[in-house]
Amino acid sequence: MAFAQQNITTGANPGTDPIRVMVVDDAVVIRGLLTRWLDSDPGLTVVGSHRNGKLAVDDVEKSNPDVVVLDIEMPEMDGMTALPLMLAKKRDLIVIMASTLTRRNAEISFKALSLGASDYVPKPESTSEITTSVDFRRELVDKVKALGTRARRIRGPVRTMRAETNAGRTASQAPAGRLDSARDSFRRTAGAAAPAVAKSSFTIRPYAAVRPRILAIGSSTGGPQALQHVMKDIGTAINDVPVVITQHMPPTFTAILAEHIGKAAMRPAKEGEDGDILQPGHIYVAPGGKHMILEKDGGAVKVRLTNGEPVNFCKPAVDPLFDSVAKIYGSATLGLILTGMGHDGAQGVKTISAGGGSIITQDEATSVVWGMPGAAANTGQCSDVLPLQEIGPKVARVLKGTAR
Template sequence: MSFAQQNITSGANPGTDPIKVMVVDDAVVIRGLLTRWLDTDPGLKVVGSHRNGKLAVDDIEKSNPDVVVLDIEMPEMDGMTALPLMLAKKRDLVVIMASTLTRRNAEISLKALSLGASDYVPKPESTSEVTTSVDFRRELIEKVKALGARARRMRGPVRTMRAETNAGRTASQAPVGRLATTATPLRGAAVPAAAKPAFKLRPYSAIRPRILAIGSSTGGPQALQQVMKDVGTAMHDIPVVITQHMPPTFTAILAEHVGKAALRPSKEGADGDVLQPGHIYVAPGGKHMILEKDGGAVKIRLTDDAPVNFCKPAVDPLFDSVAKIYGSATLGLILTGMGHDGANGVKTIAAGGGSIVTQDEASSVVWGMPGAAANTGMCSDVLPLSEIGPKVVRVLKGNAR
């Protein structure tokens, strides 16, 4: 069982109210099916079910959901029209877009993220496939619970994942080494000193990086675009390899978006591609992407091996292969995402002498992957998203301070 499943599918915490969910889909069969799935989980409660965006918008204030699962294509008012109207009525509303795996819907889903949607879930093409898809059901429930729980936490006093653990440590149990206390609260709230996380950090490698490897999941598309925009031309002489948990079609579009943000050539990695400096390569959905040395060149290999950490593509295989080739000249990033994929790869990079920067909790949509990475004690920094790109630029220039 994955980190995400252990922490998300176990139901609501004792004494807490279920997360309130609204389902919006014009297909009565799909709408009913999703409602039954969500209502079956003790940590969730469906408070509204509507056939179009207009009905949903009109009901937001009355039903007051924490999370809305929103279809894209609907009569009278589609999901993209409804999205900003919903967010205007409830600023902290979590909206998860649900769309089939077409290029058009993938484009719309990624655009929705830039307009305030929290995430998306790809729907199988047909009703029968939706009915029988265990993966779709699991992903839907995991994301509703993870994102809904985070939204609730953000409404109250700012807390961090490690606050309880750190508060309970004695002086002799405190982590050894340089400590990170870099959490940035949302919406300007102050973080009490006792609630700040403390992590053991490693020094950056003295070797200038020759590759940048990035892993991300939930919230990753937005985070990747910001980091790539901030790093920009500073990556002109090194390749960048990215594993983002995404299905096929979505990863091709993501590659286009991050390339535009960075003003660098960007594509899905293809088997046999030779890494070129200044180019960005995104692991294609449904395949693991790893690197192999071929004489003086480094090539991409795509594998159809079993999922790793329930993910395909997965971060760990990419990071392991990067560390094997580049060693102490590796710079890795772990950005927002559910689960713990990448944590083992972080250890591998550190063992090879490379450096890792991970995103902090306050700026993460979900602090599963970066939290797991931070808690390995193998990272060189735990930073807010806004500080990661500038830090990468300094490290690429040989100045990690």
């Protein structure tokens, strides 16, 4: 399955207890398989395995998992019914929805994200495909480790920060709000203070002197929510430029993502199709299973879809899109890297920077996973490292030529 995420090493820190996981799936074979995969990782331990949502809800307080892998379709109580009940019992619980690649399940997964789920994992259609899919196993384990580790880190620093403040740290240096969990950090940080890592700790480049003629965005885990937040905040500033987006997602999901982004931005949005001519004020999302790049054709810029090998274990990948954008738009490129696992997009950031363009990346405190934005920030080629709530307004000002 070519849309798999990049394999990462994020897991429980040495010397700490493994991340506690609950598996909820009505198929005994799948439940057993997922349990074996997760238990085989030294940073993870399965503390509960249930055939329906009711049993999981009843057990969540006793088993006290950090992460739940939750099937959607189950007898007695399905995943969508169980989701809010589990979150009500354990506020900082990380829930990863698991569903097959149907239009209905994709819609349900997006709804689950709006109700508090942290992410989703698309399951292959059949048991035999699930059993043999290396990519599905990698994506499942990586997401459980990354999101579970993120949640634990968010819980821990709060006590440390409070102790430092009591020891004499000034109030202005302490965070103004608390991130309750990774699953809702992108929403709860709207009133939070500075990022966990001050942007002054990174090398920051000046913005390009020219006004951008395109906005290119890359994102992954946590990206659907972050994209809708940012695009809503940018508002009418995209009327004069096209927007191209690569979000790590499988087919079907990317079409629905485009619809959601379009509603948030109140602008036309669609999956990119081969031969599309870019239009100002329009949003183009790379379709799952294809790389989307841009190509100059006379006075027009067109979308091209390619079926090459995964890049950074991803298809679609951010790097090919960013490289093609930089080649055409040069210093008139504005790139944006949002929350996500791995380091896809970091090479593209360097390419955009080398062409004179500008990059904004999301900070650690508001990222569900600070893999991609962290890798981008650490290139030293970004013009800003910002919390999510500041990104849309800043992008709008840069696009209008009023912020440098």
